[in-house]
Every structure is written in structure tokens, then in C-alpha cells.
Amino acid sequence: MIEVNNLHKKFGNLEVLKGINCQIKPKEVVCVIGPSGSGKSTFLRCLNMLEEITSGDVVVDGNQLNDSKTNINEVRTEVGMVFQQFNLFPHKTVLANIMLAPQKVRNLSTQEAKERALALLKKVGLSDKATMYPSQLSGGQQQRVAIARALAMEPKVMLFDEPTSALDPELVGEVLEVMKKLALEGMTMVVVTHEMGFAREVGDRVLFMDEGIIVEEGNPEQIFTNPQSERTKGFLNKIL
Amino acid sequence: MIGRFNWAGVVEFLPQLATGLYYTLLISVVGLLIGFILGAIFGLGRISKNKLVYFVSSFYIEVLRGTPVLVQAIWIFFALPLIIGYNFDSITAGIIVIALNSGAYIAEIVRGAVMSIEKGQMEAGRSLGLDHGKTMRYIIWPQAFKRMIPPLGNQFIISIKDTSLLSVILVPELIFQGRLIAANHFNAVEIYTTVALFYLVITLSLSFILRIVERRLDIQ
DSSP states (O other): OEEEEEEEEEETTEEEEEEEEEEEOTTOEEEEEOOTTSSHHHHHHHTTTSSOOSEEEEEETTEETTSTTSOHHHHHHTEEEEOTTOOOOTTSOHHHHHHHHHHHTSOOOHHHHHHHHHHHHHHTTOGGGTTSOGGGSOHHHHHHHHHHHHHTTOOSEEEEESTTTTSOHHHHHHHHHHHHHHHHTTOEEEEEOSOHHHHHHHOSEEEEEETTEEEEEEOHHHHHHSOOSHHHHHHHHHHO | OGGGSOSGGGGGGHHHHHHHHHHHHHHHHHHHHHHHHHHHHHHHHTTOSOHHHHHHHHHHHHHHHSSOHHHHHHIIIIIHHHHHSOOOOHHHHHHHHHHHHHHHHHHHHHHHHHHTSOHHHHHHHHHTTOOHHHHIIIIIHHHHHHHHHHHHHHHHHHHHHHGGGGGGGTOOOHHHHHHHHHHHHOOHHHHHHHHHHHHHHHHHHHHHHHHHHHHHHOOO
């Protein structure tokens, strides 16, 4: 589903990604962990070209992203993204937030888009919030709307960029619950997260990143109980 | 003091002042409408990554902001016809002046408002597969427009007052009519006070309307 070969990313002279290689299979849930500044978010953002790739290859669902002939807008319709700061559209109701892209990109009729949006709201447990504005919702509710908004495009992959980091602790659970449900339904997911419990329970694979490279990867059990690299051990000691 | 002036006599000149008011409003409304369109185009042009578009927009804004309205009016009415070999009537020239001048300031208002929208909004739109244009149209612009209203109101008021300068290119607007009347009837105090009140009524009405619009848009 996703294939990354020797991905480099520079911001000016600062090299943030120094050669990332990884493959993500359909239906796989991959959690990316690591200290802040390690390049996790940048890596994730390269997967839908929110960051331009400096060098290397990123192939998503058969589309080579760093090829100028690739229509990036089309690729993005297949790749949902959920942001740390939710980034809901504050001038639109919850329902309109979810309906916008299916109508304007997929050309769904209002009726179809609305049905789809309502079904998704039900799925994330927010059927009663359809007519509200984002500012009237709690952080956890906003993030669940953001997930529903991304799902409305029926993407093949979902990218999560620290989806619970901006939430009050008591609201983290409801968002992780929705994500877990999604994982169980077989969604391909790449999750940058600090929630080790989630990575351990839901992740099929964990990537540990530090200083722009993937230092270690493996199944969660192995990474969390028997890390091989000193850097992984050091990081896990600090946070667990 | 005030009593020795013939205030009641002003009534006689109201029809002529109304004609002036009509041209003041005509030039303000049409000029500002075009000015807003120019402002939107060049304001977005100034955010453009395209170097040529950016350069043209910046050139327009800097030239029009950097020269006095009075000079622009005189130049367009008296100098431009000599270059292009075509004479504008004074009203058309007046509309062009107000449109071009307000457009430059509105461009900066548009640029500021669009740039004030959080980067995440563009990213959210783009990540859903909307292209740049659609994200601008459905997500960025509506939010930016709301933020433009207070500075736009300010600019509208400035431009309306600037129309008074157009009397030098013979636009028959309010102060032009006022000067005609005062010169013939020696009632400068009464007429010029009345003219000032006319301007005040226009700008106060505009402030009032804008406040309603702002409240209407404030749905969040």
C-alpha cells in the first residue's frame, strides 16, 4: 500500500529525514513513536505530500508521489489525514465539515453526502452534534468529527498525526476507541503517537524513529519488552 | 453667532446638493465595487508563488498607495488622455480613480486576512483532496472575508471621503455643488456645514450597515 525508499527531507540546511525505508501493507496498523524532533510528523506528512520530498521515493497505492505527472489531489482523496490540532472548518457545522469534500471532490449529491456524513457521525458516536459548530464541541468530540470527515472520502489509508496530543487526558480514550474500531475494521493506518498503550494494543508494527531515521522496528511486544537498540531502550525508559 | 446665518435658506439648495450626493454615492458604490474586485485579485496575487503575478501585484499596490489620490485623479483626467488619445468624462475618470486607489488598499486587507487563517485550514482542505482553488474558495475565503470586514469598512469610509477630491476634475459631486452654490449666494457657512453633514450621514450609515453584516456573519 505504501512504499518508502531512501526518503530524505531537508528544511533549508536542516536535514530532518535522513533516509527512511519502509513498507506498509494493506490493513496494517503501523505506529510511529520516538522523541519530539525525531522527524515522525515530517515522515507522515511526506506520505500525502503535505511536505515536499527532497529525495527518495514514496509510492502510495501505486502512485509515485515524487513524480510530477502524478495528480496529487487524486492521491490525497485516497489518503485520509487526522491532525493534532483537528483543523476542523470553524465556519461550517459538523455536518457541513464532513459533507464538503465528498460533494466538491467526489461530486456526491447533497442527499448522498448527507447520508454518508450521518452514518459516519453515528460511527464516531456524535449523531446528536450534526448541526453544531466545531467551537461548541470538546476537543475529543472535535477530533472524532475530524476522523469522520477524513473517512467520508472513503480513503484506503488513514494517517494520524499525534491525534490525541492536544487533548485533555480524560478525552484521549474516546478518540483512541474510535481509532481502534477503525483498525479492527481493517483500515490501513499509520499513526504517529505518544500513546504507548494504543501502539501496543492496536498496532501491528511499531517504528521507533530518532534523528531522522528508523532506528528500530518490529511487533509491539518485541519493541516494548525487548528493545534491541540503546536509543529505543533510553526512550522507552523515559516515557514508560 | 450662529443665529445670524440663514439656515432655513439652505432648503432652497437641497435639490442641487442632492444631485451632488447622487454623484458622490454613484462613484463611491461603483468605484468600491470594482475596487473590491481589484483588491481580491491583487491581494491574492501578492500571496502567489508565481513570481510574475507577485511582481505585478506588488507594483500596482506600491504605485497606487505611494501617490496621492489627488495626483492620481489629475493624472488620469488630464495626463492619461494625452497618452492614449481618449478622453474620459469626469465621472468615468472619478470611478477609475476610486477603484484603482481603494483596490490597492483593499489588496493589502485581503492579503492580511487570508494570511491570518491558520495554516492547518489549508492543509486540512488539501489533505481531503480539494485542490488549491477549491480550498481557497470554500475554506479560506469565507473565514478570511469575515476578518476583512472591519478594515474594509475603514477603507470604504476613507474612499467615500476621497471622492470629494474629485471636484478638481469637475465631477459634479457634493463639494463641487457646494462650492458652486456658496460662490453665487455667499452662504459658505450654511452650505459647507450642510455638505459636511451629508458626508457624515453617509459614513455613519455605512458603519451601521457594516456592524449588522458583521453580526450576521458571526454565527460561530
